[in-house]
Amino acid sequence: MSGPKRLTASGLVSQLTAGSLTAEALTRSCLEQARVGADIKAWAWLDPEQAVAQARAIDRAGRKGRLAGIPVGIKDIIDTAGMPTEHGSPIYRGNRPFADAACVALIRAASGVILGKTVTTEFANRHPGPTVHPHNAAHTPGGSSSGSAAAVADFQVPLALGTQTGGSVIRPAAFCGVIGYKPSFGEFSRVGVKMQCHNLDTLGIICRSLDDVALLRGVLLAQAPHRVDRASAAPRIGFCRTPAWEHADRDTHALLEHTAAVLSSGGAVMQEVTLAPADILDHHRRIFEFEAARNYAYEYETHREKLSPALRDGLLAPGRALPLAAYIEAIETAEAFRANLDGIFADFDVLLAPSAPGEAPKGLGSTGDARFNAIWTLAWTPCLTLPAGNGRSGLPLGIQLVGQRFRDEALLDAAAWVEARLT
Amino acid sequence: MPKIEPYRLAATSLVRLLEGGELTAEAVVQSCLERIAEREPVVRAWSHLAAASALAKAREVGKARQNTLLKGVPFAVKDIFDTADMPTTYGSPIYVGCRPASDASAAALPRAAGGILLGKTVTTEFANRHPGPTTNPHNPDFTPGGSSSGSAAAVADFMVPLAIGTQTGGSVIRPAAYCGVVGFKPSFGLFPPAGMRINTEALDTVGIMARSVGDIALLRAAMLAIPYSAPAAPQTAPRLGLCRGPHWSDAQPEGRAALEAAAERLAAAGATVAETELPPECAEADKWQRILGSFEGLRNHMPELYRHEALLSPRLRDEKVAFGRELTLEAFRAACRGAEKARRAAQDWSSGFDAVLTLPAPGQAPRGLADTGSAMFNGLWTQLYMPCLTLPFGSGPDGLPVGVQLVARRHSDEPLLRVALWVEQRLGEGARQ
Numbered sequence: 001m002s003g004p005k006r007l008t009a010s011g012l013v014s015q016l017t018a019g020s021l022t023a024e025a026l027t028r029s030c031l032e033q034a035r036v037g038a039d040i041k042a043w044a045w046l047d048p049e050q051a052v053a054q055a056r057a058i059d060r061a062g063r064k065g066r067l068a069g070i071p072v073g074i075k076d077i078i079d080t081a082g083m084p085t086e087h088g089s090p091i092y093r094g095n096r097p098f099a100d101a102a103c104v105a106l107i108r109a110a111s112g113v114i115l116g117k118t119v120t121t122e123f124a125n126r127h128p129g130p131t132v133h134p135h136n137a138a139h140t141p142g143g144s145s146s147g148s149a150a151a152v153a154d155f156q157v158p159l160a161l162g163t164q165t166g167g168s169v170i171r172p173a174a175f176c177g178v179i180g181y182k183p184s185f186g187e188f189s190r191v192g193v194k195m196q197c198h199n200l201d202t203l204g205i206i207c208r209s210l211d212d213v214a215l216l217r218g219v220l221l222a223q224a225p226h227r228v229d230r231a232s233a234a235p236r237i238g239f240c241r242t243p244a245w246e247h248a249d250r251d252t253h254a255l256l257e258h259t260a261a262v263l264s265s266g267g268a269v270m271q272e273v274t275l276a277p278a279d280i281l282d283h284h285r286r287i288f289e290f291e292a293a294r295n296y297a298y299e300y301e302t303h304r305e306k307l308s309p310a311l312r313d314g315l316l317a318p319g320r321a322l323p324l325a326a327y328i329e330a331i332e333t334a335e336a337f338r339a340n341l342d343g344i345f346a347d348f349d350v351l352l353a354p355s356a357p358g359e360a361p362k363g364l365g366s367t368g369d370a371r372f373n374a375i376w377t378l379a380w381t382p383c384l385t386l387p388a389g390n391g392r393s394g395l396p397l398g399i400q401l402v403g404q405r406f407r408d409e410a411l412l413d414a415a416a417w418v419e420a421r422l423t
Numbered sequence: 424m425p426k427i428e429p430y431r432l433a434a435t436s437l438v439r440l441l442e443g444g445e446l447t448a449e450a451v452v453q454s455c456l457e458r459i460a461e462r463e464p465v466v467r468a469w470s471h472l473a474a475a476s477a478l479a480k481a482r483e484v485g486k487a488r489q490n491t492l493l494k495g496v497p498f499a500v501k502d503i504f505d506t507a508d509m510p511t512t513y514g515s516p517i518y519v520g521c522r523p524a525s526d527a528s529a530a531a532l533p534r535a536a537g538g539i540l541l542g543k544t545v546t547t548e549f550a551n552r553h554p555g556p557t558t559n560p561h562n563p564d565f566t567p568g569g570s571s572s573g574s575a576a577a578v579a580d581f582m583v584p585l586a587i588g589t590q591t592g593g594s595v596i597r598p599a600a601y602c603g604v605v606g607f608k609p610s611f612g613l614f615p616p617a618g619m620r621i622n623t624e625a626l627d628t629v630g631i632m633a634r635s636v637g638d639i640a641l642l643r644a645a646m647l648a649i650p651y652s653a654p655a656a657p658q659t660a661p662r663l664g665l666c667r668g669p670h671w672s673d674a675q676p677e678g679r680a681a682l683e684a685a686a687e688r689l690a691a692a693g694a695t696v697a698e699t700e701l702p703p704e705c706a707e708a709d710k711w712q713r714i715l716g717s718f719e720g721l722r723n724h725m726p727e728l729y730r731h732e733a734l735l736s737p738r739l740r741d742e743k744v745a746f747g748r749e750l751t752l753e754a755f756r757a758a759c760r761g762a763e764k765a766r767r768a769a770q771d772w773s774s775g776f777d778a779v780l781t782l783p784a785p786g787q788a789p790r791g792l793a794d795t796g797s798a799m800f801n802g803l804w805t806q807l808y809m810p811c812l813t814l815p816f817g818s819g820p821d822g823l824p825v826g827v828q829l830v831a832r833r834h835s836d837e838p839l840l841r842v843a844l845w846v847e848q849r850l851g852e853g854a855r856q
Binding site: 081091092095097098099100101102104105106108109186187189190191192194195198199221222223291293294295296297298299301302320323324328331332406 | 507517518520521522523524525526527528530531532534535612613615616617618620621624625647648649719721722723724725726727728729730751752755756759760834
């Protein structure tokens with residue numbers, strides 16, 4: 001198996017701008033791979049004609065933008081003009097937004113091809129969509145950005161957008177063996193992204209190389225892309241097992257210990273870091289419940305019977321019952337946690353932590369456990385997951401690197417140093 | 424005693440009468456619609472009026488006799504919020520014909536509480552500076568303020584007792600003060616933003632307007648989906664900080680006079696009034712405000728810039744968005760960090776007072792409709808995420824309303840409402856036009 005679809009976006013851009021590859025040929029290659037891999041059910045909407053038409057228009061215009069005709073998959077909680085946006089819910093079947101989300105418009109303006117909409121769990125929550133794991137159809141791909149992770153892992157598209165409120169970018173990326181990136185909170189525009197929790201929702205990127213993270217990140221920020229420094233000095237790494245450590249399996253424990261040892265012997269300064277408060281996940285949970293219960297007011301009040309019981313009874317009902325004072329306490333605890341964490345980064349460039357409890361669980365009923373991600377979503381820190389091995393079922397495992405808030409570039413550089421020592 | 428038309432009544436009074444069966448929701452809606460029909464040609468507060476569906480809904484509410492909080496009280500939402508059954512234009516010609524699939528939470532929650540949505544009120548373009556057609560209900564030659572222009576004008580003109588707006592700079596407090604109503608901007612993040620067209624996420628705050636503090640408390644409970652109990656004024660007189668702020672020299676004489684007179688009257692009524700100025704960490708707040716708005720603005724307006732750039736107002740495109748193109752990510756991050764530091768300092772500073780007394784606007788509304796007035800007295804508090812409430816007090820040289828603003832420690836929204844009730848009781852005389 002070969003062809004342009006296997007390449008990273010950054011590798012493809014040079015071919016596209018040099019003219020040795022057309023956007024149409026690349027798009028057709030991706031569409032063919034999506035056809036072959038249709039059993040993975042990564043796409044909520046894929047219209048080959050529409051994708052090819054976009055690619056042709058970009059070819060005619062000379063493949064000028066920074067993406068030069070690269071196809072991108074868009075999670076289906078993100079608005080697209082001209083394509084349905086169904087939020088993984090029957091309530092929005094056939095919904096056609098009036099306008100693109102800001103991130104989609106930024107990609108179009110950079111000559112990206114909006115290949116299609118990737119499967120999301122119901123409202124980026126727990127109730128799964130039909131997507132299966134690209135390496136083993138009996139396992140979940142993770143969620144909620146299920147389709148984005150599976151499509152990128154299966155080479156159906158080199159770049160995809162996801163969102164994370166708990167662990168919805170990092171976890172599926174780790175499960176599917178690709179790179180996931182959640183930026184510092186507040187940097188990527190959320191215009192046109194279905195709002196779940198305004199204090200947590202973070203738009204993120206799923207792809208197959210660190211250069212691709214930098215490329216798409218630059219497009220989404222409308223800034224020159226960061227040049228990933230591959231000659232940087234060994235980073236100072238804080239080994240952070242997190243308060244959730246006991247929920248990780250033996251494979252993950254072994255992987256993290258081994259990685260810490262490898263990086264340490266590679267020259268990194270490695271030191272253990274403990275997070276406080278230990279009950280920080282409870283505060284994430286409160287913010288999640290309180291805000292989702294109010295941001296999904298229309299769905300809860302008007303279409304309650306069309307919501308999954310997991311969402312309706314498991315999240316929204318308890319969120320409605322949560323006292324305002326408990327929510328405010330959680331907001332203030334989260335802010336103190338962020339300030340404390342910011343101080344920790346005086347001594348470290350990045351933290352090393354698990355991306356998930358283990359490999360993708362068997363079965364499609366659950367998309368897995370987000371507790372190794374929710375901490376960092378609440379922290380507003382940039383996070384990356386890198387593929388770093390396999391578990392007992394032969395499915396991928398990831399390691400997570402966490403940077404200081406607003407130092408995403410340093411995180412990318414440190415990740416390049418780490419990546420070079422993992423292989 | 425002459426009969427008072429329902430449209431004149433406060434929401435809390437309407438709830439009582441609806442509950443007691445002395446009024447029907449249909450009669451209330453009908454009364455408001457008649458008032459609107461009479462006054463709308465001059466005030467132009469509405470971008471969409473859903474008369475038929477509001478009446479139908481009122482009849483339904485009457486039949487159901489459900490035990491909800493708002494029990495059929497009409498309300499309005501700014502056209503920056505999505506509505507499933509009404510057009511949503513964000514004050515921009517680009518969105519003519521836009522019909523969102525769902526209601527914003529700011530519409531859905533009051534509706535779920537038994538409120539009847541009468542329609543959408545005029546917003547400036549994307550809740551920015553380019554004005555809509557709304558006039559000040561006290562004098563059509565003057566601006567109602569903005570960006571929540573229609574919400575403030577409709578409440579002030581007795582078209583509707585309750586309305587919802589948003590504030591990124593001064594877009595709830597300023598128009599409320601210019602129109603002579605009560606405006607409330609809660610602590611940042613408390614009212615749910617889903618379905619609100621984003622202006623600047625680091626600053627956007629959903630807020631509400633009414634004609635009394637009691638009505639604000641009622642709508643607040645609906646907006647938060649929390650249990651409601653009517654607030655009571657504190658037994659002891661509050662400790663107030665009198666903060667003239669960094670823009671005092673730009674205030675108009677009537678604004679200064681109102682603030683001084685309010686401080687005097689409240690002190691005479693027993694309040695402790697201590698002069699105070701903002702902590703030095705807030706010194707660069709205006710600069711950060713501009714950077715946050717423009718950095719986000721360029722990216723947030725990409726859907727429009729990519730397809731319909733020519734349909735953006737020159738002011739939005741050539742000032743705000745153009746400045747956004749010059750800004751680096753580092754400048755944005757520095758502004759975020761600076762604002763966060765200011766917030767921490769303001770928490771300590773404001774804990775010395777039950778509320779800070781300050782101006783909601785430089786003075787009365789400016790003449791003309793081309794400009795909605797200055798947000799210089801508001802941006803700081805928006806950025807500090809502190810709850811704010813403006814009360815009408817006094818009037819300007821053209822007979823237009825002037826107000827005073829109360830600001831409290833972040834997350835002290837409920838105490839602020841209680842203090843505001845105390846202040847309202849003392850300023851009440853002479854507060855109205």
